[in-house]
Amino acid sequence: MISKTNQKDLLTYLEDTSNRQGAASALYIPQNQEELLAIIRELSKKNIPFTASGGRTGTTGGCVPQEGAIISLEGLKDNIQIDPEAKTAKLEAGVSLQDLEKEARKHKLTLRSLPTEPLALAGGVASTAASGVHGFGWGGIRNYIRAVEIFLSSGEAIHLRRGEIFSQKRVFNFKIAGRQFDFKLPDYHLPACKSQAGYFVRDNMDLIDLFIGSEGTLGIISSLELALQNIPFGVFDGLLFFPQEEEALQFTERIKVGAQNFAPLQNPAALEFLDQNSLNLLRREYSFMPKAGGTVYFEQEAENKEEYDALVDKWQGLIETSGAFLDQSIFAETAKEREKVYQIRHKLPQLINEFLRRAKQVKAAADIAVPESNFKQMHQYYRKVSQEAKLSYLNFGHIGESHLHFNFLPQTNSQSQLAKSYLKELCRLAVSLGGTVSAEHGIGKLKKAYLEIMYSQDEINQMAALKKYFDPQCLLGLDNIFSKDLLGTGPSQITPIK
Numbered sequence: 173m174i175s176k177t178n179q180k181d182l183l184t185y186l187e188d189t190s191n192r193q194g195a196a197s198a199l200y201i202p203q204n205q206e207e208l209l210a211i212i213r214e215l216s217k218k219n220i221p222f223t224a225s226g227g228r229t230g231t232t233g234g235c236v237p238q239e240g241a242i243i244s245l246e247g248l249k250d251n252i253q254i255d256p257e258a259k260t261a262k263l264e265a266g267v268s269l270q271d272l273e274k275e276a277r278k279h280k281l282t283l284r285s286l287p288t289e290p291l292a293l294a295g296g297v298a299s300t301a302a303s304g305v306h307g308f309g310w311g312g313i314r315n316y317i318r319a320v321e322i323f324l325s326s327g328e329a330i331h332l333r334r335g336e337i338f339s340q341k342r343v344f345n346f347k348i349a350g351r352q353f354d355f356k357l358p359d360y361h362l363p364a365c366k367s368q369a370g371y372f373v374r375d376n377m378d379l380i381d382l383f384i385g386s387e388g389t390l391g392i393i394s395s396l397e398l399a400l401q402n403i404p405f406g407v408f409d410g411l412l413f414f415p416q417e418e419e420a421l422q423f424t425e426r427i428k429v430g431a432q433n434f435a436p437l438q439n440p441a442a443l444e445f446l447d448q449n450s451l452n453l454l455r456r457e458y459s460f461m462p463k464a465g466g467t468v469y470f471e472q473e474a475e476n477k478e479e480y481d482a483l484v485d486k487w488q489g490l491i492e493t494s495g496a497f498l499d500q501s502i503f504a505e506t507a508k509e510r511e512k513v514y515q516i517r518h519k520l521p522q523l524i525n526e527f528l529r530r531a532k533q534v535k536a537a538a539d540i541a542v543p544e545s546n547f548k549q550m551h552q553y554y555r556k557v558s559q560e561a562k563l564s565y566l567n568f569g570h571i572g573e574s575h576l577h578f579n580f581l582p583q584t585n586s587q588s589q590l591a592k593s594y595l596k597e598l599c600r601l602a603v604s605l606g607g608t609v610s611a612e613h614g615i616g617k618l619k620k621a622y623l624e625i626m627y628s629q630d631e632i633n634q635m636a637a638l639k640k641y642f643d644p645q646c647l648l649g650l651d652n653i654f655s656k657d658l659l660g661t662g663p664s665q666i667t668p669i670k
């Protein structure tokens with residue numbers, strides 16, 4: 173086990189890409205499962221709070237502790253077992269998505285959902301229920317998690333396999349490793365769009381889904397089993413530049429409606445939008461990019477040559493009548509061209525993070541999704557707020573899922589304060605449209621005030637009681653999702669573990 177207490181050694185573990193700064197007294201980097209279990213048990217015995225840290229690519233301060241110890245999972249990465257027949261990968265929590273993909277590709281397999289940033293670690297990705305550019309076609313990581321091994325803060329291990337333990341309506345009643353668990357889930361209902369705001373709860377749900385996306389508050393994920401798929405026969409991408417934002421938006425609407433009619437061909441894997449300000453920021457790196465009012469990025473996969481040719485024809489027909497700048501738009505078919513297009517899209521959040529780091533400001537971004545039928549209305553709100561706020565901003569993201577990342581770029585503390593109040597307003601509007609205040613990045617420590625817009629105090633208290641049921645000493649991932657003050661000093665308000 174690597175352990176450090178010198179503050180200088182802890183520094184990089186006291187932040188993530190949100191720029192939020194934390195505090196801790198010790199860092200532990202277990203090198204195997206036994207060491208992980210041993211340190212959890214020791215911290216638990218000494219009643220020392222601890223926070224799980226993965227790739228630290230999170231954007232909401234989730235892995236940034238406020239006190240106690242950090243357990244970094246980065247050392248648990250040796251063992252990736254690919255089963256080519258079953259198309260599964262068994263791996264420890266510290267394996268990066270990049271390393272997993274490299275290994276999977278040796279067997280002509282891939283994690284098709286392409287969740288998030290390649291430097292994120294498997295445990296972090298599962299704990300944030302990440303999704304990414306392939307969300308439109310393939311959904312988020314939740315759909316691909318078959319099993320997880322979880323260490324509770326007490327040092328007990330529970331192994332959960334999808335399909336084995338379900339709630340009866342909202343009540344769980346099951347036995348694991350000789351322990352009886354009985355508890356009731358919170359009452360709230362998830363919105364009718366993708367959401368990563370608070371615990372995932374619904375009637376008759378699989379227990380594994382409660383732990384996925386729980387942002388390191390219920391247990392530490394030590395290993396996982398993921399479903400893989402065959403590498404598709406062919407893939408092509410496009411980066412389409414439109415003179416006006418409205419034309420780009422209309423094109424994405426055509427694809428979204430058309431996606432239902434792509435059958436029997438594959439639906440697009442990715443459908444993304446970048447506004448003019450996003451493009452202006454990117455142009456600082458990629459000077460060849462034209463001045464455009466809006467940009468659409470798409471990715472299309474095909475299972476065989478016939479399908480590939482039919483899809484190329486379909487997209488070329490759609491693009492020719494789209495109003496995009498045909499000479500400057502990019503249609504990428506080779507691996508090299510595709511990598512370039514992907515890098516451009518991926519560069520944008522990195523540039524935003526670099527900007528904020530230079531300005532010494534914490535991330536000021538919305539992660540809102542709304543039901544498809546309300547997206548137009550939400551987009552009008554983005555326009556209204558951007559005009560009123562008179563702050564630098566940009567808007568981009570997963571438009572295929574009616575989910576955009578509206579980012580302010582504050583340069584001073586007072587601009588940051590103003591940005592926060594406008595973001596709150598956007599969250600309020602999103603919730604009024606049946607949407608979520610966090611579609612994929614989670615609540616972490618930065619977005620608790622937005623969660624309070626989405627759920628009542630009583631519903632948030634129910635989340636806290638559920639956390640306390642699994643972590644009675646209240647040691648794990650404190651201040652993530654809800655304030656640690658809600659945990660109180662008494663026992664959980666729901667039935668304690670027998």
Ligand SMILES: Cc1cc2nc3c(=O)[nH]c(=O)nc-3n(C[C@H](O)[C@H](O)[C@H](O)COP(=O)(O)OP(=O)(O)OC[C@H]3O[C@@H](n4cnc5c(N)ncnc54)[C@H](O)[C@@H]3O)c2cc1C
Nearest residue numbers: 226227228229230234235292293295296297302303388393
């Ligand atoms: C350039 C860029 C692009 C991004 N794009 C996307 C995107 O498209 N979609 C998206 O969803 N996110 C995106 N993100 C955010 C981020 O990559 C994801 O949230 C990712 O899943 C975090 O994984 P991580 O390993 O870095 O976790 P960390 O940031 O280290 O931690 C995240 C949370 O998980 C908890 N945690 C970490 N490991 C464990 C574990 N083993 N057990 C229990 N809890 C744990 C932490 O305590 C924390 O609460 C992006 C980030 C960047 C920098």
